[in-house]
Amino acid sequence: MSHRRINKSTTADIVTSSIFASGTFKNVWAGHYTSGVRKGQPCVSKEFKSGSVYEKHYFSEELEIIRHTQEIVDAFHTAGILPGREIIVNAPEIWSYEDSAGKKAGQKSLVEPMIENFEKFNSNTGWTGQDNVWNEVMQALSHFSYHDSGRRFLLCDLQGGLYSDGYILSDPVIMSQAHDCGPADLGNDGIKSFFERHRCGQFCNRNWMKPALTGRAPIPMRQGTTMECPPTRHDRNPLSRLREY
Secondary structure, rough: OOEEEOOOOEEEEEEEEEEEEEEOEEEEEEEEEEOOOOOOEEEEEEOOOOOOOOHHHHHHHHHHHHHHHHHHHHHHHHHOOOOOEEEOOOOOOOOOHHHHHHOOOEEEEEEEEEEEOOEEEEEOOOOEOOHHHHHHHHHHHHHHHHHHHOOOOEEEEOOOEEEEEEEEEEEEEEEEEEOOOOOOOOHHHHHHHHHHHHOOOOOOOOOOOOOOOOOOOOOOOOOOOOOOOOOOOOOOOEEEEEEEE
């Protein structure tokens, strides 16, 4: 079973007169679906700040991270670590603005269902959120990803929305030994920094692997997402229509 949440629509109206939210390297615009099962429901359009929204590698990297996150979350469920509750991955798709969108016509973005009750549980440098059960679950998910991948990957920067029967994740980061999972992949130094600050809770297994620790994190801790080359640009445009790409 794949634990994911998809658009179930092919068109949307996006209000781009003001930014709904902004992360380290993406701006988020709010709107609503205009077709399909989710017609009338809220959605978001995420655009890269760098001005490189036309460069395919940004989108391919993002979708590959989501695909890999999905595999990790599915394995976490298969391992039976969280009985009775579900972690779901919000799965974006690449859509493009229609001709009526003016300057944005033809521009690509990542569209996915909107998440309510948004909060952050950890960052890619080891910051963690408030002390509660779901926070412990998310720290365990990060630790599990490192163990289950044989030390090759670490799923982190976990954020999203809490619902009555579980949690929906969006915009995760994967760090890797190969240092090839996008601009927020801080490589081995990032993985080590994360685990220097990680504290196992009730959902972690004491036999899960960790990197060798020295008591000193190579990268400073921050709540936001740390990137090696953060982009800088953002745009503002009026109401525009999006269509599945």
